[in-house]
Amino acid sequence: MIVLLPPSETKRVGGDGPALSLDALSSAELTDTRRELVDDLVALAADRPACRTALGISASQDAEIDRNASLRTSATLPAIHRYTGVLYDALDVESLRGASAARAQTRLAVVSALFGLVRAGDRIPAYRLSAGSKLPGRPTMAARWKPALEPVLAGIAERELVVDLRSGSYAALGKVPGAVTVDVVAERPDGRRSTVSHFNKAHKGRLARALAGTRSEPADAAAVAAVARRAGMRVERRDDHLTVVVPA
Template sequence: MIVLLPPSETKAAGGTGASLTTAGLGFPGLAVARSRALAALDRLVAAGQDTSTPAKARAAADNAAVRTAPTMPAIDRYTGVLYDALDAASLAPDARAWVERHVVIQSALLGFVRAGDAIPAYKVSEHTRLPGERMRALWADAGHELDGFALDLRSKAYAQLAPVPGAVAVEVVSPEGKALNHWNKAGKGALVRALAEAGAEAGSADALAAWASTAGLPLERADAGLRLTVQDPRTSSASVGARA
C-alpha cells in the first residue's frame, strides 16, 4: 500500500543531511525529469527572482542553494496543516518506519519522493513557471513509477499534475456529510498518523475500508473511492471524527 500526500508551500529550514543527490531518491525512473526540473530552476535563479518581501527573499535563497543546502527527510521538511496533524517527528519508531515504507509525497520539483528521502528546502509549486519546461509535461508519466494499491490524499491540482493509474481518492466530509476544504488537511494528516500507529496494511480500497471498520476509523467505501469523516478542528480537538 502506498499513501500519496501532496507537498506543502511551507517547509522547515535547515537540515543535517548531505546536499541533494538525485541518485539517492526513490523512484529512479524519474531521474531524467528531475534533472530537467533542476536545470530549469537553475535558469529561473539566474534570471533573477522576486526578493521584495522577507518571505520571497527566503524562497529565492532556498532555490539558489537547492543543490548545496543541507537536507532532511521529506516527511520532516514539509510543514503546514496536514503535516502538523501527522506530526511524524513524534511517532514511535515502528510507526515512523511504517511512514517511511508507505508514504510517498509529490514534489513539484522532484516528482514523487519517499517519506525518508533527503531533500533540501525549495520554493517551487505546481504554479511555478520553470523556464523551458511545463510542469504537466515533466510529471505526466511519473505515476507509472508507482506500483500497487495507492491511497490518494493529494489535492486535485497535484493529482492532475501527475496522475497515478488506479489510485483511490479520498473524499473528506464533516459528520453532517458536507465537503470540507481547508480543514480536510488536518483530517488527512490524522488519518495517516492513525494508519501508521496501527501498522495498517491493505491491498485494495475494499480491504482498507474493511480494516478501518474493525479499527473504528471513519473511513468508508464510496462510489468514487473512499470517504473520510472528520470533525472541524475549530470545534473539536480530534481531527478524525468518531463514528455516530
C-alpha cells in the same frame, strides 16, 4: 501499501544531511526530470523579478529564491521531515515509535513538483516550487511530469495498494490506476453536507497517520476504511473512493 501525500508550501529550513544527490533518491527513472527542474530553478533564481512571477511570491519572500539558488549545495532532510503545515502536523510522524515508525518509513511517500515521487527517507533540501508554477518558456509541471511519473506510479500500483491523498493539482502530475482516493465532507445536524476546505488537510493527515502505523496490511479500499474507523474516523466507501465525514 503506499500512502501518497501532497507536499506543503511551507518547509523546514536547513538540515543535517549532505547536499542533494539526485542519484541517491528513490525512483531513478525520475532523475532526468528532477535534474532539468533543479537546473531551471537555479538559473531562474538569478532573475528575481521573473522568479517571483513564476513562483507566485512577493519581494518579502525572496528568501525562497535564495533557497532555490542553493539547491545543489544546501543541507538536506528526509522528505517526511522537510514538509510542514496542517497535514504534516496531524500526521506528526516524529511521535511515531518502534515498529510504527519503521512502517511509516516504508509506506509514506510525497509527490512534489520538483522531485516527483520521493519516499519518506529520501533526503531533499528546502525549495519553492508548486504544481501550479509556470517557469518561463517551459511546459506546465503536469506536462513535464506525466511522461516520467505515471509509469513509476503504475508500476507501484501493480505491486501494492496505493492510497492517494494528494490534492487535485498534485494528482494531476501523474495518475495512479486503481488507487484508493479520499475526500472529506462536513455534515450538518440536518444532514446537509459541504466539502471541507481548511481542515481537509488535517483529516487527511490523521488518516495518513493511522495508515502509516497500523499493524495490518490493507489490500483494498474496505480494509483502508476499516483502519480509519479503528482510528475513530467516520468513513463511507463507494468502490475505491472513501469519504471521511466530519461534523460541520
